[in-house]
Amino acid sequence: MIVNRNRGIIGILTGGGDVPGLNPAIRGIVSSAIREGYKVIGIKRGWAGLIEMIRSKSVDNSDCYEEFSQTILNSTAMREESFLHSSRTKPSDLLAEEVPEHLKDLYNEPINDLTPEVIKNIEFLGISGLIVIGGDDTLKYAFRLHKEGVKIIAIPKTMDGDVPGTSYCIGYSTCISRTIELITTLSSSAGSHERFLVIEVFGKYSGFTAMLPTTVGVANRCVIPEYKFNVNQLAELLSDDRAKSPGKYSTVVVSEGAKFNGCEDIQKSNGVRQGGYGEELARRLKIASSKYNGGKRVDTIFQNLGYLVRSGCPDFTDSIVPIAFGDMAIELILNNKFGYMTAINAGRYAVVPLEVVDSTSKVVDVERFYDTELLCPKRISYFDQFVIGLSPADFFNKQKIVDLKNL
DSSP states (O other): OOSOSOSEEEEEEEOSSOOTTHHHHHHHHHHHHHHTTEEEEEETTGGGHHHHOOSOTTSOOTTTEEEEOHHHHHHTTTOOSOTTOOOOOOTTSEEGGGSOGGGTTTOOSSEEOOHHHHHHHHHHHTEEEEEEEEOHHHHHHHHHHHHTTOOEEEEEBOTTOOOTTOSOOBTHHHHHHHHHHHHHHHHHHHHHHTOEEEEEESOSSOOHHHHHHHHHTSOSEEEOTTSOBOHHHHHHHHHHHHHHOTTSOEEEEEETTOOBTTGGGSOGGGTOOSSOOHHHHHHHHHHHGGGGTTTOOOOEEEEEOGGGGTSSOOOHHHHHHHHHHHHHHHHHHHTTOOSEEEEEETTEEEEEETHHHHHOOOOOOHHHHEETTTTEEOOOOGGGTOOTTOOHHHHHTGGGOBOGGGO
């Protein structure tokens, strides 16, 4: 039974790329908030909703925000796309053509900072606590707002698993599960034709999404952004793996941010963006393979998994943990504790200061966990209490992990 129906207004937004698990997080927040007597406003399309809205009660801003109710959530429970949609809008670095029409007279520089408008719009909506669900960029901007006095609670979300301060991010579990499933499926084609299977996955700055599938055995090798490799070295390793395999194929998982010696020569005009060299790597592996395969080239199958691993239904972990994160966010608000991010560390729910997102980064510790000669994960000593995906940045910030009861 709700005792107080006038606690205030809570805002929610999801920024950055979409991932499975966003809707469970939103449902967890809204259910807990309504039960505790809050009104909930969902901001649409991430930070875009907070710069495109017009501060007037007479204007229809339904494209920028809407009030949430339990009825709305129940009626859309089976939707897979985010209730609130998303965007990669960053209000502090907005190009002139991206500035909303009603603000162009005030902001007409090549790059504009619309943070003052964001803060005014939050105040206009009467939001007493803003819950931001996002990855590194989204949460860094959330931390800036926190420093400027906005009451922020953060929930980590990214398939790459590289938000500092937590060993789990919404979407990461489904990404890994689906990557393993898809590589296993594609292996039948690689084996049928005795080829190299080259799989490109997300991970522009960190290699966790490549490391884990290789660790569980669906790939022989992986190349990651944290270590620049040699194509001939990889071709030799894959050729040896293929020769020893009963199926006569071998597999490498390539982080989109992985770089090899000579990749700088690839011109962006050829369609290769920053990172994303997987297809070119497959071509070069085919050429180099003849050196290690009796003069015969090994054909390759290249597949960029892309949105296949970030869309659709969440797995079990990404269905349950986001609900808990949502409930934790409301509990923080109830206790008037802002500037924190929900997390999982050492296998336990925790909260960490939001500043951890802005003060450090989370990447694979190559020296501890990646074999640069074999281009694969090192053997892990679980007696060292290592949790896959937990980086040195997390250990460094372990002292900052805060138990909610002790805030």
